[in-house]
Amino acid sequence: MTPKTLFDKIWDSHVVRTIEGGSDVLYIDQHFIHEVTSPQAFDGLRARGIPVFRPAKTLATADHNIPTIDQDLPIKDELSRNQVETLNENCKKFGIEYFSLNHPNNGIVHVIGPELGYTLPGTTIVCGDSHTSTHGAFGTIAFGIGTSEVEMVLASQCILQNKPKKIRITVNGELQKGVTPKDIILHIISQMSSGGATGYFVEYAGSAIEALSMEGRMTVCNMSIEMGARGGLIATDLTTFEYLNNIPSLANRPDFKSLLLSWRNLKTDEGASFDREVVFDAGIIKPMITYGTNPGMGMAIDEVIPRINNDREGAVTLAKALDYMGFRPDMKLPGHQVDYVFLGSCTNGRIEDLRAFAHFVKGKKKAPEVTALIVPGSKRVEQQAIDEGLDKILSEAGFELRQPGCSSCLAMNEDRIPAGKYAVSTSNRNFEGRQGPGSRTLLASPLTAAAAAITGKITDPRDLLNN
Amino acid sequence: MPKLKFDILESTCIPLPLENIDTDQIIPARFLSATSREGFGENLFRDWRYDTSGNKNDAFILNNQNYKGTVLVAGKNFGCGSSREHAVWALTDYGFRAVVSSFFADIFKNNSLNNGLLPVVVPEEFLNDLLEIIQREPETRIRIDLDKQLFSVLPPGESVEFEINPYKKKCLLKGLDDIDYLLSIREIIAGYEFRNKLKRCESK
Structure with a gap:
């Protein structure tokens, strides 16, 4: 056969x-x-x-x-x-x-x-x-x-x-x-x-x-x-x-x-x-973050934003994306201010994601200037988080566990990021206005989101893991 | 029911020379709460057409009176992202009959074909030339002949053949949809289910 x-x-x-x-x-x-x-x-x-x-x-x-x-x-x-x-x-x-x-x-x-x-x-x-x-x-x-x-x-x-x-x-x-x-x-x-x-x-x-x-x-x-x-x-x-x-x-x-x-x-x-x-080497992958307005515009968190090469295709699209995000070529993202953090969605709203986030922030405090939305993917995930005491860990660190739903991933409900604000989000899309009109989304992992929530800035989660 | 029939279309075009235009731009999620197919055209490209205070953005092409027509010409990977068919309903409700690009996102393409909005795939070089021509000369007319699978710039500009699934082409030319066909073979589908049940019993 x-x-x-x-x-x-x-x-x-x-x-x-x-x-x-x-x-x-x-x-x-x-x-x-x-x-x-x-x-x-x-x-x-x-x-x-x-x-x-x-x-x-x-x-x-x-x-x-x-x-x-x-x-x-x-x-x-x-x-x-x-x-x-x-x-x-x-x-x-x-x-x-x-x-x-x-x-x-x-x-x-x-x-x-x-x-x-x-x-x-x-x-x-x-x-x-x-x-x-x-x-x-x-x-x-x-x-x-x-x-x-x-x-x-x-x-x-x-x-x-x-x-x-x-x-x-x-x-x-x-x-x-x-x-x-x-x-x-x-x-x-x-x-x-x-x-x-x-x-x-x-x-x-x-x-x-x-x-x-x-x-x-x-x-x-x-x-x-x-x-x-x-x-x-x-x-x-x-x-x-x-x-x-x-x-x-x-x-x-x-x-x-x-x-x-x-x-x-x-x-x-x-x-x-x-x-x-196509073959990739897992060993060279670093914590990732997106800098633009589609999920393909991503880089390792310690890299710099690419330059706009007018001779290459996509130059107009990249320029528009960076303008929307308020970023420039050659810029490094760590240290940049973060206003919102969203943990949840069908991408990262499961119990392991909540655990990873909760364990990361345990014993630390949420940065006061950050608004965090912690949204379980389902009633069962919510219940399990409570059974495991994750809600207490989160609350001691200044976070509140919300009820399940798609939430800020597409902001059809009230969980919207205001215009011009920066959100480190564990969801799947950083399109213009995806999390609310004018919102600026940076896609990342639950750990990178947790690091941003603690410092109030884009942060390589490995810097806090080693402490 | 959507207007499915498509044969020949002659029109001026509206150029949108950006790549990866996603369905969140075509119709933002906050307008998806309606339960009918009508009225989405009002919010087509909402956040590009209007600023956050609701004022018209004069720089956006749909607000430019020089550009009119029922054909949208856009950069590659048009319609990527969400599967929302509302994006197609917004385009058709606004008045578009066809979208031209060098390639479309798969779900958007299927949704278009299911609503009589013709996705015309042209080579990238042709697309770039076309975008340049219509930006420079907004009065440029084009002709789409679905039966001949021919896209032409009038008059006597360049022509290019485009691909379309032969079944879908027939549906569009006749104004039929997939559900008509699937309903007609429900007994065959039930037969498939029965054979599968037998197979599962045998393997036990």
Whole structure:
């Protein structure tokens, strides 16, 4: 048999049929929906007078447009409240399971899917959200779709897709102290550029990837879209199986053993070919930070901002980005003032992220001039943080643990960064205005965010780790 | 339902010579709370069109009366970032029928095709020349012939062929969408599900 990539194995087994021009009718095993990108899809079903084809294969949560304080009170903003209520009504009417605000399973869609055991190896997963790639950490083909495609999945459990090309990104070696999975992916994106993997699906491999926990792998896969890739996946191994075995609802399933067996071969065969291969050395990766207005504009925290070379493409875009950020070429970022720090999002809102941040700030004090937003990714993460006493550590250091949601990652709720202010953020996008009109976002790891929160300045976290 | 049909379009163009224009710029997240597809055009490129006090930014191309038309010409990697289809709805609601670039982000491209907004991929050199021409001469007209897959600068300027998935081309020419097709093969999809169930039983 011809050796196959993991991606091809999963994709090919989900093709219902191939139509003219090469598009595949791809069967979707698990569909997640949220309040922002689903209402128009349900309207489409109503206009056609059709039901949801397989309601049990869709799960709903409210996450994008919700407050992260006083969640027991009605949502203040009328449009947001209406959108969340619309999701509630649609789920009721079409028979879809829904984890509403305050439900113990509520949270960011890409945090709850894995932690509740909905994300299973070897499956296809879609959601009207580009960070659906997160689920690829479990050896799944998971990618973001638009609302018309959400409607397709609701109507038929399938979507029409062209098969993307394949790229393998191998990261070998050991990470230095103070360097996290977030730094791996920010490093990769800075090298690939924000459009460098457009048209491709990524497989992450290599010893540095294998050494990561499931949560670290999710952080890496999460940002695949930030280099243009449809998604990114990682082969299953013992780490995957141990994580899944710790989810009671899964491990108690009578067919769990046979599922485990079926997941064993979810890896790329030796000799399988990729359209592109890129290799990185984990040992040279340093804590990363972005200086511009797309995630490709990133550098090691001790580097200087690149010069604008008018003979090279992208000069106008880079000049505009630096002007927006209030930075100049050749500038070093450490020491620069920070006004806000955001810990959270589907990229870094899991328990390991909260632990890393809390342990870093333990016994220290938040800089008084910094406003910090510490937002767990889900109710379960929030509860676990409290059970572990992280909320106390945080509070002693001057931080407050908020309630779960997407929060300041896209600032659809009140968690906005004011115009002109600098935010060190563990989220995934530093686009102009992403965290509020005029906000200036610097993407970084939870450790770099913690260091900024303590000093009030952009700080290499290794400087504080060594003390 | 979106207007899907597309065959031939002649128009002047609006140049936006920036790369990596993300969907947060096309429609900022704070305008995504609506539950219908209409009305997003009002906030298209909101934070580039208006300053933080809500005054028009005269320097932005959509506020420049010299540039009009239903075709947007933008730098490479247009539509990157969020999967929000609202970005496409904002462009179509504003009146755009086609976007020209040297490459598009994948999800944006799919969303466009699903809403009758034609993403026209042209070679980078052609794109740079086109951007220069239309910036210099805003009255320049172009013609997009979907059936012939031909993008031409009128008259008698340069022409370039563009690629499009043959199935999607047919859908646009006829004004059909994917859901019509998927609904027509629901029995085949159910058959796929049944075969998978059998396979799982056999492997136990």
